[in-house]
């Protein structure tokens with residue numbers, strides 16, 4: 266191992282130029298927004314701010330409200346970022362708070378169970394009632410994002426299972442009408458829930474609602490009614506309203522009322538306190554992350570250490586030259602990483618994109634960082650380093666941190682602008698950032714930041730060049746790079762050593778001129794054959810019926826065809842491998858603009874038709890006639906046939922594509938079930954819910 270000597274590299278604010286910067290958003294160039302097949306949200310996150318002192322350390326003058334735990338179920342970092350905001354607000358409101366990843370809670374429960382010699386699940390849950398105050402009730406806030414179709418985020422999955430069992434709720438989509446408590450397991454827990462969701466999805470904020478009801482059923486006491494945020498509108502505004510007007514007033518009234526509080530003066534001109542310290546090191550960056558460094562990384566960012574480099578072995582454009590858009594087929598060799606890259610047909614491939622080196626260099630220049638400098642990150646104030654504390658693995662070079670771990674191109678949220686304002690030395694810059702971060706500045710934020718696809722790199726390099734931010738502050742404030750998930754478009758049986766993906770390159774015209782490309786699709790588009798991409802496999806909800814005679818109905822327009830291609834490869838393989846068995850029909854609904862421009866994988870679909878695998882192919886070419894024709898219209902025409910396949914032959918239905926398409930298909934399926942099964946709409950919905958619970962109706966949708 267290279268001997269590492271500590272050197273100092275003070276951050277010199279004065280050495281940076283301080284031009285007066287007016288926000289000239291129209292001139293911004295090359296802005297990238299992370300866009301993927303599934304998770305198009307870029308989401309920030311900072312560190313787990315451990316403001317919760319140990320029992321004996323709790324300063325009751327500073328924290329008259331006692332301790333508070335903020336649990337978060339987050340996929341792309343928003344709930345985590347909100348948790349960190351609450352930790353910060355909590356200190357001002359008189360609470361010693363800490364943010365906890367729900368997966369870490371489960372790990373704690375596991376440790377407690379072991380110590381107790383394997384306690385049952387209701388005993389396990391009582392970990393939630395652990396309070397820092399002797400004999401006190403525990404206080405917790407749950408920030409729950411909803412994913413998939415009303416499902417938990419990956420890090421909340423086990424917690425939700427535990428709550429389901431304890432609260433005796435089997436159907437996540439239909440919460441019990443009566444929410445009377447059924448046990449007193451959590452009688453020492455006071456809680457509040459905020460759900461993060463999107464109204465475009467059918468099961469709006471399902472996880473927030475579920476956790477709110479489930480905690481109550483096992484004896485928890487609600488502090489305030491649940492708050493719900495809509496990412497399709499103004500999620501941050503919804504959260505701000507809830508925390509400022511509902512949560513904190515109630516928390517103060519209940520736990521702090523009357524207590525004198527020691528307040529620390531805050532001054533916007535001084536740098537905010539930072540949860541990290543940077544130690545600059547001599548030596549070269551190691552290509553391998555040590556087990557110790559990996560252990561220090563937050564659970565929500567474990568993919569930074571688990572992802573592996575695999576090489577591109579094939580890449581081709583799927584659309585015709587006459588189409589201005591681009592959909593790319595890419596094959597990635599996983600044969601050298603089979604121990605960690607095993608996949609099942611239609612699983613997801615997680616991809617960790619890198620920022621373009623031009624942007625990385627521009628940011629380093631603007632902030633005065635040396636890209637080749639090696640550094641280590643520590644918690645501030647000589648706090649003892651515990652596992653899962655840091656946002657990414659270090660030691661690493663500044664280049665690696667900016668390239669791989671900081672999301673320089675994603676859309677900053679209003680709260681990010683507020684944080685960045687602390688570092689602007691120019692009054693106009695600071696005021697502009699604070700204005701757009703405020704509730705009143707929402708319209709300006711939308712106009713000048715969101716619709717212009719401005720990323721943090723634009724802010725520090727062009728719009729507010731007076732921003733001067735020490736490295737440890739920048740890594741704290743900058744949103745972290747999130748993986749993008751693509752549904753694998755190959756069958757693991759047919760292609761065990763390669764993973765295929767199918768992605769559209771997101772390119773949009775920006776308001777005020779110029780173009781922006783999606784961060785990940787742009788990154789993949791730049792990749793050439795033989796170059797590595799950093800990837801990992803994640804389970805998906807698509808699972809083929811084990812019984813080969815069962816029919817499969819697939820609805821996947823555009824890039825939604827990806828999992829259907831994998832399913833067809835798999836079903837074709839088994840038809841050949843076991844010709845004497847009965848093989849069920851495969852029905853595909855595909856849609857695009859027209860047959861010449863973007864009818865992707867046409868040759869393959871025709872081959873599947875010719876060999877008998879694809880028994881029905883319904884094509885919706887939306888622009889080939891005066892009236893638009895979409896997949897749901899074709900499905901409606903097959904009402905009797907579809908019902909027969911579902912009802913009599915136990916067909917599975919797979920839907921993949923945009924949320925709006927998914928909603929229209931869902932509605933059409935309800936119509937079919939009502940018409941053919943002589944049911945009312947509620948009954949038809951229940952019929953589909955039952956199919957979904959049994960894994961026979963699977964939707965993977967994105968907005």
Ligand SMILES: Cc1cc2nc3c(=O)[nH]c(=O)nc-3n(C[C@H](O)[C@H](O)[C@H](O)COP(=O)(O)O)c2cc1C
Nearest residue numbers: 339340341342343344410411415462463466469470
């Ligand atoms: C693929 C996908 C599926 C989603 N499914 C739902 C859903 O079923 N219901 C809902 O209310 N919101 C849904 N959402 C919206 C997210 O819950 C919302 O954007 C949230 O802010 C994400 O928080 P996070 O960044 O902490 O993961 C979905 C978002 C994506 C990208």
